[in-house]
Amino acid sequence: MDFLKEAPRPDGGHRDVAEPQAKRAALEIEFDGVTKRYQGQDAPAIDNLSLRIPAGETCCLVGPSGGGKTTAMKLVNRLIELSGGDIRIGGRSVKSLDVTTLRRDIGYVIQQVGLFPHMTIAANLAVVPKLLGWSRDRIDRRVGELLDLVRLDRSYLKRYPAQLSGGQQQRIGLARALAADPPVMLMDEPFGALDPITRAEIQDEFLRLEGEIRKTVIFVTHDIDEAIKMGDRIAVLRQGGTLAQYGTADELLSLPVDAFVADFVGADRGLKRLSLRTVRELVDHDPNQQIPPGAPTVSARTTLRTGLSVLLAAGADVLVVIDEQGERLGTVTLDRLREAAGARPTEETR
Amino acid sequence: MSPMLAVRVSDGPIIPDFDEPDCRANERFCWGWVVDNWPDLQARLVEHVYITAIAVSIGLVIAVSAALLAYRYNRFETPFVTVSTVLYTIPVLAFLLVMVQITGIGLLTVEIALTGYTLLLLFRNTLTGLRSVPPEVHAAAAGMGMTSRQILFRINIPLALPALMAGIRVASVTIISLATLAAFVSPLGLGRPILFAIGTQFVTGLITAGALAIVLALVADGLLVLATRAVTPWARAGQGGIR
Amino acid sequence: MNIVIDAYDFVRSNPDQVLGDIWGHVVLSAAAVAVAIAIAVPVGAAVGHLHRWSFLAISGANVLRALPTLAVISIGITVWGLGFVNIMVALVILALPLILTNTYVGVAEVDPGTVEAARGMGMTGWQILRRVELPNAIFLIMAGVRTATVFVIATAYLAGFAAYPDTLGAVITNPTLPLSQLFAYTVIAVALAFLADGVFAIVQRLVTPRGLRLTHTLAAA
Numbered sequence: 021m022d023f024l025k026e027a028p029r030p031d032g033g034h035r036d037v038a039e040p041q042a043k044r045a046a047l048e049i050e051f052d053g054v055t056k057r058y059q060g061q062d063a064p065a066i067d068n069l070s071l072r073i074p075a076g077e078t079c080c081l082v083g084p085s086g087g088g089k090t091t092a093m094k095l096v097n098r099l100i101e102l103s104g105g106d107i108r109i110g111g112r113s114v115k116s117l118d119v120t121t122l123r124r125d126i127g128y129v130i131q132q133v134g135l136f137p138h139m140t141i142a143a144n145l146a147v148v149p150k151l152l153g154w155s156r157d158r159i160d161r162r163v164g165e166l167l168d169l170v171r172l173d174r175s176y177l178k179r180y181p182a183q184l185s186g187g188q189q190q191r192i193g194l195a196r197a198l199a200a201d202p203p204v205m206l207m208d209e210p211f212g213a214l215d216p217i218t219r220a221e222i223q224d225e226f227l228r229l230e231g232e233i234r235k236t237v238i239f240v241t242h243d244i245d246e247a248i249k250m251g252d253r254i255a256v257l258r259q260g261g262t263l264a265q266y267g268t269a270d271e272l273l274s275l276p277v278d279a280f281v282a283d284f285v286g287a288d289r290g291l292k293r294l295s296l297r298t299v300r301e302l303v304d305h306d307p308n309q310q311i312p313p314g315a316p317t318v319s320a321r322t323t324l325r326t327g328l329s330v331l332l333a334a335g336a337d338v339l340v341v342i343d344e345q346g347e348r349l350g351t352v353t354l355d356r357l358r359e360a361a362g363a364r365p366t367e368e369t370r
Numbered sequence: 371m372s373p374m375l376a377v378r379v380s381d382g383p384i385i386p387d388f389d390e391p392d393c394r395a396n397e398r399f400c401w402g403w404v405v406d407n408w409p410d411l412q413a414r415l416v417e418h419v420y421i422t423a424i425a426v427s428i429g430l431v432i433a434v435s436a437a438l439l440a441y442r443y444n445r446f447e448t449p450f451v452t453v454s455t456v457l458y459t460i461p462v463l464a465f466l467l468v469m470v471q472i473t474g475i476g477l478l479t480v481e482i483a484l485t486g487y488t489l490l491l492l493f494r495n496t497l498t499g500l501r502s503v504p505p506e507v508h509a510a511a512a513g514m515g516m517t518s519r520q521i522l523f524r525i526n527i528p529l530a531l532p533a534l535m536a537g538i539r540v541a542s543v544t545i546i547s548l549a550t551l552a553a554f555v556s557p558l559g560l561g562r563p564i565l566f567a568i569g570t571q572f573v574t575g576l577i578t579a580g581a582l583a584i585v586l587a588l589v590a591d592g593l594l595v596l597a598t599r600a601v602t603p604w605a606r607a608g609q610g611g612i613r
Numbered sequence: 614m615n616i617v618i619d620a621y622d623f624v625r626s627n628p629d630q631v632l633g634d635i636w637g638h639v640v641l642s643a644a645a646v647a648v649a650i651a652i653a654v655p656v657g658a659a660v661g662h663l664h665r666w667s668f669l670a671i672s673g674a675n676v677l678r679a680l681p682t683l684a685v686i687s688i689g690i691t692v693w694g695l696g697f698v699n700i701m702v703a704l705v706i707l708a709l710p711l712i713l714t715n716t717y718v719g720v721a722e723v724d725p726g727t728v729e730a731a732r733g734m735g736m737t738g739w740q741i742l743r744r745v746e747l748p749n750a751i752f753l754i755m756a757g758v759r760t761a762t763v764f765v766i767a768t769a770y771l772a773g774f775a776a777y778p779d780t781l782g783a784v785i786t787n788p789t790l791p792l793s794q795l796f797a798y799t800v801i802a803v804a805l806a807f808l809a810d811g812v813f814a815i816v817q818r819l820v821t822p823r824g825l826r827l828t829h830t831l832a833a834a
Contacts, residue, residue: 137724
């Protein structure tokens with residue numbers, strides 16, 4: 021495990037050439053009975069929070085304001101210090117590490133982006149590598165790679181943050197956090213300040229990126245739809261910083277543990293659940309079935325939610341599913357969709 | 371030709387003879403002199419206050435009018451700033467001595483010179499204040515059907531008050547400082563005992579007159595802070611940088 | 614009567630005295646501003662960086678700003694006598710509050726998001742100050758230095774009252790000399806102040822990072 025080992029200092033420059041460019045492996049993050057208490061406040065901000073985020077997964081922290089989601093995240097890179105319990109990254113306690121070394125090995129993205137206005141884009145991207153003492157060559161190479169990674173033209177290197185749009189600035193913010201290839205990323209409402217279209221674009225971009233680079237990510241958001249889209253797992257925190265529920269989006273939507281979570285994920289959670297899956301998963305392949313006249317046709321990649329919408333609009337109750345080549349795969353009935361949306365029995369007490 | 375002077379450093383009474391031997395030798399501070407000369411010192415203090423008040427008041431009328439004009443018509447800004455900057459950089463003493471040639475010895479000369487030094491500070495702060503109103507506030511006011519005159523008097527001027535008050539505060543302490551030199555051309559203000567003490571190196575006078583000027587400046591500064599809070603309850607006393 | 618011609622003749626016929634007094638005036642002003650920078654910038658930067666004790670520092674600066682210069686010279690005579698130290702203290706007191714206030718405001722008001730990003734990526738407090746806060750504050754700091762320098766140059770003639778020789782004050786504070794000499798020195802004093810202002814305006818532009826100049830112009834547009 022190479023996490024948090026001192027990066028090689030430039031000592032002649034030749035060493036870099038032979039250096040393996042291998043990606044660093046993502047690491048598991050574990051909250052173990054974490055508590056944060058502020059002086060002069062009776063109620064803790066975070067109360068006995070335990071959860072494990074497997075290496076390479078994205079965990080979204082959601083909850084109402086006052087739920088302590090940002091606090092919980094900042095405990096990881098010790099922008100806020102723990103009062104009790106422990107946080108371990110790849111098995112090592114954050115308390116056992118030098119705070120600046122720890123932070124240089126954790127990517128950090130915030131809503132205000134926080135690009136340094138007096139530095140060019142290239143200089144912004146080079147900050148952490150420089151702090152780590154990389155050689156000039158290696159930094160230059162990395163800065164180029166980073167721009168490719170977030171799909172911005174290399175002509176941006178010489179520009180200043182003031183010359184970029186909000187979406188471009190946040191892409192650079194993301195690239196800057198990835199500069200030293202950290203095993204862990206912390207993201208605090210990173211796309212919250214962007215307009216809905218730019219926001220959706222950069223969300224998709226990040227999903228693609230995360231598919232490539234596989235970091236362990238803690239992603240704070242107040243928007244349950246964003247959490248469903250971005251998170252492998254979602255942790256719902258409630259007022260007072262206790263964990264209400266931790267699980268996959270599907271688990272949260274189908275089996276909210278209590279009224280608080282059910283309310284938070286929304287009364288339309290059945291519909292949201294449908295948007296997690298595609299019609300391909302529900303296709304009935306029986307070749308002998310009867311296709312009623314007027315049955316609408318959709319692609320196999322359509323989400324169940326869109327499929328339902330198409331059915332309702334057409335006034336039909338059977339959906340014909342075709343694949344990318346236009347071949348008929350089979351059908352999906354309204355009953356199966358209803359079943360897929362249906363919450364499994366819970367003691368909902370509203 | 372040399373300017374006529376109200377006070378010459380060589381003029382004035384000899385250091386009064388007091389019973390305390392140290393005081394006669396001018397070696398230390400003696401309260402006896404302060405007590406004996408208090409009526410005189412008090413008169414100088416009062417003069418200093420009104421010299422300052424008059425200069426700041428006249429400066430305020432001129433600077434605020436000019437700022438309102440420059441707010442409406444941008445082209446007035448540069449000439450006014452240029453003239454008031456030149457006035458501001460002239461050494462006060464030189465200004466006073468030159469003005470004596472034209473307006474003679476007396477309060478008028480002093481006030482003309484001192485007013486000149488208030489203009490830059492008051493003008494810049496007022497204009498900055500008037501312009502500090504966010505565009506959306508203007509849009510909202512116009513949207514509610516306020517006329518441009520109503521917007522000026524109900525929105526811009528109240529919102530410019532913190533900056534204006536900060537300007538009055540800086541101008542007042544500056545004029546209190548500069549007015550100590552008024553004694554060169556007219557026998558008024560705390561500058562008289564200060565210049566006399568400097569000329570004679572009279573320890574008790576140096577301390578007493580200097581301290582009175584300092585106390586006056588600090589009290590004026592404090593009172594203006596309180597006044598600012600009173601007239602701008604929505605904002606804390608402005609504390610910004612100079613650009 | 615023709616004071617302008619008399620003034621010109623005086624300067625022409627006494628170049629050594631005039632140049633000597635200008636040089637002395639500049640040296641005294643530069644020394645006072647340098648001492649003020651050496652005290653005000655570290656204090657202002659520390660207070661702005663820590664976001665602590667700012668009330669104390671700013672109130673202190675306001676008190677210093679209120680002190681009448683001639684009163685400081687007057688009381689100074691009883692403390693350190695006449696001469697260099699006396700006028701120096703008075704001029705530093707004049708320059709210091711402006712530089713301190715601007716340094717504090719410049720450092721304290723760097724965008725919190727920028728500072729949080731710097732801390733989050735593992736910069737030490739010193740690195741944040743040195744690489745992020747000071748470059749962002751330099752425009753305001755230089756504005757303070759610029760104004761302070763103009764103040765000091767316009768006031769340094771009071772050296773004459775502190776019996777410190779060879780400044781423009783040698784003529785300006787001596788009422789026995791002809792008015793033409795006073796006029797000549799007054800014009801020189803104003804010219805020096807404008808010259809210093811111009812020089813510092815250029816320096817201010819040069820030391821402001823390009824990315825920030827863009828921010829200023831884009832914000833103005």
